[in-house]
Amino acid sequence: MSEHLDSFAMAQQQLAAVAERINLDPNVHEVLKSPKRELTVHFPVSMRDGSIKMFTGYRVHHNLTRGPAKGGIRFHPETDISEVKALAFWMTIKCAVVNLPFGGAKGGVACDPRQLNLAELEDLTRRYTTEIAILLGPDKDIPAPDMGTNGQTMAWIMDTYSMLKGTTVPAVVTGKPIAIGGSEGRIEATGRGVVTIARETLLSRGNQLPDSTVAVQGFGNVGAAAAKLFYRSGCKIQAVSDVQGAIFNQNGLDILNLEDWVKKTGTVVGFPESEPLAPEELLYLPVDLLIPAALQNQLTGENAHKVKARYIIEGANGPTTPEADKILNDKGVVVVPDVLANAGGVTVSYFEWVQGLQSFFWSESEVNAKLEQIMVRAFGQVNAAAKKHNCDFRTAAYIVGVGRVAEAITALGIFP
Ligand SMILES: NC(=O)C1=CN([C@@H]2O[C@H](COP(=O)(O)OP(=O)(O)OC[C@H]3O[C@@H](n4cnc5c(N)ncnc54)[C@H](OP(=O)(O)O)[C@@H]3O)[C@@H](O)[C@H]2O)C=CC1
């Protein structure tokens, strides 16, 4: 049977599965089923052709028991409230898995940033920020980049929020440029975390990262950084893709040359040292490590049986549906979930927030060393939970994450 789940329904299924497994207090389950608040805004932007276009944006706070709301902002044509609610829920779990003092949030605007010029994009970002500013603040809600947004977007958000407050407030966003209080290491932090978790996963099974073959879906902030760090670790990156297509080289792509090519052309497609590949075929290559680093719902009940990779390390949020999870587990494919594998980004966002609040900044090597420590510790805790409960890594990560959130909810005295 194939599945047509929306993202929030999928997140609910993941929560329900772990609630049953750990006998979660039904009251806590009830709390975690719904986001704390959802804001939908419709706002006008003046387009450069003289017309006015209406856009719809969202900011969702899922659960704030462990700290202020934290999570990225996505600009994508298919972004809707269900997607943003799911992404906010995953942020609650993710922050708890790596034990950061944050609750989960996410935001988004339904738009195609590639169809907007820079001035339109700036206007859209500033207007969206003004509309959701009621929720934002360094001790309330701290956005960061996600798909379709970057350091420039964060700079516009910080500036708009600072204008509203009448003072410069760097700690209201993370993932901003270094010149305005960004952290060393944030740009590649998610990719670095993905590679660290891949290494730890392999080590836990008696394998090594060097010489592993890798396929990466998506060559943006997460995919490109992960590909480069896998390459530097001695892996063979056999395939990568972006929206325009996929490329393949049996002997491994030179990722540094590929980066130069993408800077020149805007796509991986046509890279001279490669052959074209049908994009969906990337998911079915017989590689050691498959890294989905684009959108959700890529591995489903319909295609999971075709996967030949030994390990899937989820750089993207929500790339594997529950039905696919079951098929992959039955096939013996090890899936390391988003809420652990891509937590390096929010971890360095946490460092950026702490540095901003203290106006005391760390070197890149300090940032990377602290990131390594947190990711290795989180992997160890999830691996231990997987052994203790004899379960897959997603279930184990949820046992750790949901367990911490439940403990916090109970400690507040809501359910004495
Ligand atoms: N940025 C971060 O710090 C974090 C991001 N994530 C998650 O990682 C994923 C990627 O985010 P990020 O790298 O920031 O986003 P970016 O916008 O930087 O990059 C997205 C990449 O995915 C490609 N892409 C989009 N759709 C497809 C598709 N259908 N097939 C193949 N490639 C596709 C894009 O192609 P093109 O370049 O052609 O547009 C681009 O290369 C998302 O799920 C996000 O939620 C998770 C944790 C932190």
Ligand SMILES: O=C(O)CCC(=O)C(=O)O
């Ligand atoms: O860096 C952050 O605060 C959030 C990153 C993010 O959106 C994610 O982990 O999905």
